[in-house]
Structures are given as C-alpha cells and as structure tokens.
Amino acid sequence: MRHNGSARALGLSTLAMTASFVIWSVFSPIAGQIQEIFQLSTLQKSVLIATPILLGSILRIPMGIYTDRYGGKKVFTATMLFLTLPLLLAGWAQSYWMLLLCALFIGMAGTTFAVSLTYVSRWFTPERQGLILGLAGLGNLGGAVANFSIPIIFSRYGLSWVFWSLAIMIVVVTLIFWLGTKELPKPAQTKTFKQSMEVLKQEPTWFLSIFYFLTFGGFVAFSVYLPTFLKELFQLSVTDAGLKTAGFVVVATLIRPLGGYLADRLGSRKVLAVVFAGIAVCALVMALSLQHFVAFSVGCLMASVLLGLGNGAVFKMVPEVSTGNTGAVTGIVGAAGGIGGFFPPIVLGIINDLSGAYTLGFVLLMITACACLWMNLATKRLKAAKKVAMA
Template identity: 50%
Template sequence: MVQKRAGGSLLLLTTIGMTVAFMVWGAFSPLINQIGETYNLSATEKSVLAAVPVLLGSVMRVPLGILTEKYGGRKVYTLLLLFLILPLAAAGFVDSYAALLVCAFFLGMAGTSFAVSMTFVSKWTSKEKQGTALGINALGNAGTAAASLALPMIALAAGLEWVFWSLILPIAAMAVLLWFFTPETPSADTSRTVKGELSVLAYKHTWTLSLFYFVTFGIFVTFSVYLPTMLIDVFDLSAVDAGRRTAGFIILATFIRPLGGFAADKTAPGPILAGVFLAVAAGGSGIAIGGQNMVLMTAASLLLAAASGIGNGAVFKLVPSIFPSATGTVTGIVGAAGGLGGFFPPILLGVVRDMTGAYAIGFVLLAVMSTACFLVNQKAFQDAEKEQNLKEIRA
C-alpha cells in the first residue's frame, strides 16, 4: 500500500515536472517567426533554430537514462531542472542569432526529462500496468502545447526576454517538489557500468523500437516545433493563431497517448503499430497532396497527431516489457531516436521550402518511411503469438 501511494504521488509530480520541462524544450518554436523578423532569418535558419534544442534533448537521453538507472530518478530529475535555470536566464539577455543558438542548444536538456521521468515511473509500476502508467506520465508532452498557447502572448505583452525568464519560477518550484516529495528509486544500483548498460545495443529489438519511435515521436516533435512556421508561411496566420492550432495538434497527440499504452496492455502492440504506420502513411500523403488547403491540412495533421500519439504509447509499452532490468538505458536510446526523428525533419523541411517553394517532398518521405516501418513491424511484432513468446531480455 505504501508503494502504491508513493507511486501515485510520484506519477503526478513527474508528469507535472515533464510538462514544465517540455514548455522549456518547446519555448523557441512558437516564437520562430518573431525571432526571424528580428534577425532577418531565412527559412533554413529558422528551421535550424527550431531544431537545435531537439538535438541535445535527444542524444543526452541515453546518458540521462543510464544515470537514472544508476543513481535514481529523484537526484537526476532535480539536478536536471536546476541546470535549466542557467540557459533560461541567459536567453533573456542575448542579442544575436548565434547567441540564441547557443542558448537553444543547452535548453535542449529539458527534453531529457522524458528519459528520466519514464524510467523513474517504470520502477514504481507493476508490469501489467506499465503501459497505462507510462502513457499517463507522457502527458507531460503537453508542455509543448502550453508553450505554443502561452509564450506568444507573453512575448507580445512583455517582450521575448520575459518568455524565458517567466519559465524560471516553475522550473525551480518543480525541482524543490521533486526533491522533497518523491521517493528514491527502489532499484537504483550504483554498481552498474556504462559498458554493461550499453550491452542492450546488441539486441535487435532495441533498434526496431528505436526505428518506430524515430517515426512516431519524430512526428510529434516535428509538428510541435515547425507547424507554427508552416502555418504562418502557407496560410499567413498570426503567431497566436498558429500557436493555438499547433496546441490542438499537441493536445490530441499527447492525450491520446495513454490510449495507446492502455490498448497495448490489453492486447498485442504489433497490430496497433501496424494501424499506426498505415495511418501515418495516409496522413503524410494527404499533406503532400493537399497541404495548401486548410481543411485537408487540418484533417491530415489531426490524423498524424492521433496516430503518432497511439504509436508512442504502444512503443513504450514494449520497452519495459522486453527490457525489464534495463528500462532506463533502453528508454534513453529509444527516446533519443525519437528526438532525432524530430531534429532532422524541420531542417529538411526548411531546406526543401527554400529549394522548391513548398513542403510536399518532405511529407512524401514521411509516407515512405512509415511504409517501411509497417513492413518491419510485420516481421517483428505483428504476429501476436510470436510477440507473446518474446523472451524478456535481462541485460
């Protein structure tokens, strides 16, 4: 009963902590066009600024996942949030594009909260409920929606510098709450080595799950950071209007994610993922063909939001199921792949836009990539009997 109460309070605080951290991670994307006007940036330069936070937030998920396994979520989560105060404070003082890139890079550490939080929660959750619990925890992704809604209004009312300074207080508050009101990870093991943790790279399912999450979470991140830019460019919307529409995408993708985890708890994730990748292929094709029409763009984007959210939940049901004793490390690796799936596409879309005057080629590539994942899933997880016979890998 004590563990159940601890797990419940931990789930609440880690989810709120991730929400605040993801507001920081997504702070630049709803402001890109305002920053672009200030510094006279090209589409490629704006896409780079939007994508830079994703880079560090992706690759650092692996070491943060390992550190969480080794030292426990309470310590790692608290120190991570305290670190974010430094680039937030600095971002309000910079006056050049280059300096903004540096701040954006270090603010990317906010994205690693995903690996820390998911690992922390998984250690306090029974195996049969992990899909649901991790899906609820991932509601913290809604922080990017909050950023899209709130930060453009703060920028208009008080200036760009206060966008960053206003985030310092909630970050500091969550650091205090996590330190004083969450338990130590019950299985934290300081004897674990980096070499031992990375042995999971020898298993094919590590790479399969990474590929799938590269697509599903990559869609979420790409649309979170670059949809405002596309909407303003194609439909000449205001920053606030584009932010609201982007928030709608993020909210749908985030709040449908627990459904993917819950469904994967109740049935085989393979068929769920098959449907996800077919839907992504359809959504990508829809934007490639009809992305200049607001109705078609909206419908295809919402389809991608729903598919990516369900896919994210299903993928992360499989992580602790297949790797119960290396959840943190595999969470970091798979999470890093997902983050990188959101790093390259915005840059690609910016380059494609500068070269062709449209974004269609980028979404054709998404449809092709999703079709490839569908075929891989057919071999890896689609067969329910084969999936039930997967041996747990205890690295």
C-alpha cells in the same frame, strides 16, 4: 509490486516533465518573430528550432542510465535546476549565435523524458506499464502549453522575459518536485555504462528505436513546425497558429495513454500496424492538400491521433526488452524519437528553400511510415517462425 507513493511519483514526474517540455518548446511558437528580430534565413530559423531537440535527444541515453544508477529524484532535480542557466543567458542574448548556444543547452529539458519514464516505471508492475508510461508521457503537454502561452508572454513583455519567466517557473516546479517525491531503494547491483549499453546488441532495441523515430519524431516535428506551416501556407496569425498547434499537441498527448492501454490489451504490434498504415495515408493527404486548409487540417488531426497511439504502444514494449536495463532502453529509444524530431524541421527548411514547397517532406513521411509497417509485420513473422522452430 506497487509501492507507497507511486501515484505521487507519477503525478509530480508528469508535472516536472510538462514544465521542462514548455522550456524545450520555447523557440517554435515565436520563431517568426525571432527571425525578424535577428534577420534570419529560413534555414537559420529551422536550425534554431531544431537545436534544442538535438541535445535533448542524444543525452537521453546517459540520463536514462544515470536515473537507474543514482535515482530519478536526484537526476530530475539537478536537470531542472541546470535549465535556469541557459534560460537566464538567453534573455540577455544580443546575437543569433549567442541565442543558438543557449538553445543547445536549453535542449537539456528534453532529457527529462528519459528521466521521468525510467523513474516512474520502477513504481509499477509490468502488466500496467503500457497505461502508466502513457500517463507519464502526458508531460508532452508542455508543448501545447508553450504554443499557447509563449506568444502571449512575448507580445506583452518581450523576448527577454519569455526566457526569464520560464527560469522562475522551473525553479518553483523543482521545489515542488523535490519536496513531494521520494527515492526508491537502489538495486542491489548497479551496472556500468558499458554494461547498460549491452541492450544495443538486442534487435528489439533497434526496432523500437526506428518505430519511435517515426511516432515521437513525427509528433515533435509537427509540434515545432506546424506554426510555420499555418502562417506560411494559410496566412494564420501567430496566436491562431499557436492555438491550433496546441490543439495538435493536446490530442496527440492525451490519446497516448490509450495507445499504451490498447497495447496492454491487444498487443503492441497490432496497434502499431494500424498506426503506421494510417500515418502513410495521412501523409499522402497532407502532401496533396497544401493549398486546402480544411483537408490539411483533417490530415493533421488524424496524424496527431495516430502518432499519439503509436507513442503509447511503442513504450509498452520498452520494459519487455530488458527489465534490468529500463533506463538504457528508455534513453536509447527516447533519443531515437527526439532525433526523429530534429531532422524534419531542417530538411523542411532546405526543401522549401530549394523547391518553394513542402510537398517532398510529406512524401518522405509516407515512405518512412511504409518502411516501419513492413518492419513491424516482418519482425512479427520472424518471431512466429522462431516459435515454430523451437516447438
């Protein structure tokens, strides 16, 4: 059943998630400048970029469950207000370690993904979940906004005001969200944390987590590391690299609802089979074109389309896994996706420090995509075999 206020809940949740994702992506667009200011190694820079992703991923699990229990309006509002603290402190940070500590807590911005999708999913009927959750996922556009706006703020006002301006912005958005949304009635029975985590015993939860580890993890990894690729490999300026990365994020995000819609119509597994095979091909193209800007750009563009479609298709399946535990499954799968974005920047930093090239990183992406393709096809055959056995 669709409730009154569902469109407003979807719209304002997407706005709040977009604002939060601008904050979650704050370090990537100006990582090079921060590296110069604090005299950081490539690995230290990679750790700074990846740190917000870690906390923002792991805490998606309890945040999704708490959204089920206490309501999305309350949890969303509290999370956004909390973000003002590390942002204000980051503006006064005088050392790398202080900035890294602030980056850890800024990672709370990434948990709004689980809060938003859990909150929005309760407003709409199951047959529309693919498209609706794809639309809710448009909050990922915050990454594009960050890549476009953060370098401009930095160049005009300096590093401190990058963080302080975001603190002001999130307070304004919190106020709009609080005044414009309402809470749905709580379920008659609320589950304990332990009961909610029972979904970990279900195979589909693990498969979806692995699939999202690749699709959303790949999206996040490209979003945060593509500026570094473009500056180091092709000598692009900070602004130009930021704009091109913003383009990647926009394409991957805007096509996400189409992935959900196609999954509604054709089935998630068919869509994901095409996505995983395509990502493997794109990874190979990028591995072979690290000295050729046009070919590398084509590979990135195709990867952005496929990753976006995959993100939408995976989350179409989430409410099907456990209708009474949407928050838990959303949190677990979302955490897996976020962790999938945490490791690649660090791994790429280590690979580049040791070998002087990023080729192996794209080879690992290709291998992961092939493994997901195999799992998708294998679970489809297993499901078909069970149906035959039960007939």
